[in-house]
Amino acid sequence: MKVNHLFIGGKWTAPAGSDTITVTSASTGEYLGSAPAGVERDIDRAVRAARSAFDAPGGWPAWEPERRAAALVRLADALDAGREAMAGTVSAQNGMPISTAESFEGAVPALLLRYYAGLAAGASGEERRVGLPRGSTVVRREPVGVVAAVMTWNFPQTMAFFKIAPALAAGCTLVLKPAPQTVLDPALLADAIGTAGLPEGVINIVPGGPEAGAYLVSHPGVDKVSFTGSTAAGRRIAAACAALLRPVTLELGGKSAAVVLDDADLDAHTDQLFMASLVNNGQTCFASTRILAPRSRYPEIVELCTAMARGAVVGDALDHATQIGPLVSARQRDRVEGYIRKGLSEGARLTTGGGRPAGLDRGWFVEPTIFADVDNASTVAQEEIFGPVLTITPYEGEDEAVRLANDSAYGLAGTVWTSDLDRGARLARRIRTGTVGLNGYLPDVTSPYGGRKASGLGRELGPEGLQAYQEFQSIYCP
Known part of the structure; x- marks a missing residue:
């Protein structure tokens, strides 16, 4: 599989640079394919596309929850239709046994999309609380904005959808940065996004190495970062987000x-x-x-x-x-x-x-x-x-x-x-x-997943995973 373009703004677009990422089979060492290595100008375009999809009047966060939920289900259907190809592509790249890839990479993304579609459909973004000492308060849940999702290679699609599914359900838009070891399966994801008819710019995909990830994490157009990977990289991302006062979710290493x-x-x-x-x-x-x-x-x-x-x-x-x-x-x-x-x-x-x-x-x-x-x-x-x-x-x-x-x-x-x-x-x-x-x-998809100590910050999955992509606003009423 040779991928020649980047998926930005709902379209396959030519990369700004000429470098490529080559992928070899973990089982044989033989050439499997390649994809463009995104550079800063590519990330700028992807963030602008995500920003436009979020900020435009009538854009993704303005959709009724039921309408967003229906789009998530369409994406789940598209992924189900290509689950065998997805499992095989992941397995060839990172060495995951194909039976494991079929159970995880081929099945979990659609499961997550349908779960979060169910949470989103009919959900109220506001509640009124009786105030103390007087009055009342309207508490609103709003999507956090543009999400930078920096991905790992060991369960690339499963872990991506730990982020994509709740972020979409909340009304966020995303820029995904896949790991260089697994840059072929994102092309299948992009095809599924097109088949599902998601609006342009809601999900953008720019593969790259650590430099591209660092640039995306600190980009001024990003509102939140979600990272899965090593504890060492997580510490660097945490430091960058701390300097920017940018919310971050970190799912890091373990020694259980x-x-x-x-x-x-x-x-x-x-x-x-x-x-x-x-x-x-x-x-x-x-x-x-x-x-x-x-x-x-x-x-x-x-x-x-x-x-x-x-x-x-x-x-x-x-x-x-x-x-x-x-x-x-x-x-x-x-x-x-x-x-x-x-x-x-x-x-x-x-x-x-x-x-x-x-x-x-x-x-x-x-x-x-x-x-x-x-x-x-x-x-x-x-x-x-x-x-x-x-x-x-x-x-x-x-x-x-x-x-x-x-x-x-x-x-x-x-x-x-x-x-x-x-x-x-x-x-x-x-x-x-x-x-x-x-x-x-x-x-368990319905329950919070995440670590303590050097294993990370925040939680994914369950309703808690949805809350990670929401902000609260309180309106005090007399």
């Missing part, structure tokens, strides 16, 4: 703990544990990559996790039998292999993996890797690896399990594994993290 209680039946939940810890080849911010195991069952749990990793089918991302595909790039593979060497140098015990799988000489593959006897203070237990590497650390009693789970710079997610769900819920309430799953993990 899987607390296995002594009554857990992991044999019954092996598939769920695999999904919670190794989904998308470990390239997942919410993955429970720190396994905390009770000493009374420690050898058994180490054996189970080792067998789970050793038995995973590693292969081409586009093969439906594949459970672990390649990493997104050679650079990412080098990074993960560096962490594996670090784990060994710090004294962790390698029970399986640690190298490159035999017979897969092309692409960016790393074997699913398990480290046992890991000190929770060690590098591999504290830093986000973003690959198929799990650590196992023993604990004595629930209090120590909670202490170890909370002994992290991150606070995005986590899991608790138990046969007693009430017990699991009590322990989950003690973990300082934005989300926790019991005997599995999957974000």
Whole structure:
């Protein structure tokens, strides 16, 4: 796929610059396609288009909520019609196993659009409250304005629609900046936007690298920033938004703990544990990559996790039998292999993996890797690896399990594994993290998702995700 133009103002337009972004297959290293690399003039045009769509009389925020909701449903229908192509395109670029891509990249965007269409339809933008000490107040919800959405590569469409769906429902317009690793799937999104008949300038797409993202984040025509990506990049974006007093939502990294209680039946939940810890080849911010195991069952749990990793089918991302595909790039593979060497140098015990799988000489593959006897203070237990590497650390009693789970710079997610769900819920309430799953993990579209500490600011999904794209105005009445 060779994309020659940028999607700005509802049209495919020639880029201002001549540079392109080349994408190679994560599974083979072969050329997949290219797209223009947006420059400052492209971003200026995209912001102007979004600004016009927002500010024009009768523009997108002035539409009745039911009319906006109908447009969201049309976009969902268009995405559903192309879901197979979208899943395959994402899988080829970033190495996501195709079965995972079909469940997430091919399905979640339309699900989010329909959910937020339901919230928007018939919603009142005003309420009257009885005032104190007298009178009353009209409280209005208004769209925040033009949104700069700076995207990640690991779940590029899913995470994009964490932003697009509520922003559109609120009446905002957007400029999307896809990550350079995944610049082909946005062309399919642009086609769906055209098919759905969204007004010109409501969604604009300008791929680019960090420089383009930084320029967009600080652009004077932007009213809000929403970013998904690394904590390091998130800190830079937060600093820029702080200087501008610009609202920002940050969904950043994680190093989540899987607390296995002594009554857990992991044999019954092996598939769920695999999904919670190794989904998308470990390239997942919410993955429970720190396994905390009770000493009374420690050898058994180490054996189970080792067998789970050793038995995973590693292969081409586009093969439906594949459970672990390649990493997104050679650079990412080098990074993960560096962490594996670090784990060994710090004294962790390698029970399986640690190298490159035999017979897969092309692409960016790393074997699913398990480290046992890991000190929770060690590098591999504290830093986000973003690959198929799990650590196992023993604990004595629930209090120590909670202490170890909370002994992290991150606070995005986590899991608790138990046969007693009430017990699991009590322990989950003690973990300082934005989300926790019991005997599995999957974000719920209807509930807030986001992190604490170095995992970010703000929440996405649920009604809270809609509120992130709204501002309040109070009109005091006598």
